[in-house]
Amino acid sequence: MPTISADFEGQTVITTFEMTPGTCQDLLDELTDAYRNFICHQPGFIGAGLHVNDAQTRIANYSKWRRREDFQAMLRTPEMRERNRRIAALCSRFEPVMYEVVEVLG
Secondary structure, rough: OOOOOOOOOOOOEEEEEOHHHHHHHHHHHHHHHHHHHHHHHHOOOEEEEEEEEEOOOEEEEEEEOOHHHHHHHHHHHHHHHHHHHHHHHHEEEEEEEOOOOOOOOO
């Protein structure tokens, strides 16, 4: 799991996925495979964490990248485009959003 730090100058991406409890594990398996076998080998990737809510209806994915362009380049690869089609079939919607860490508390 990546460390959250206010002085991080890279790109933070939080992606939320909505699904039924029956497809949660399938989606987790697909996401884990994507990270282990493809995403973690992409230029600029730093780390990620997957989080599941108690009802197994949402997954939140927190990832860190050296640059915004690195994340965008990964999304445009043919392999990730194919993986995203499989991911989309397992959930009702997903949305990656880029963020800047502005404060860390606690």
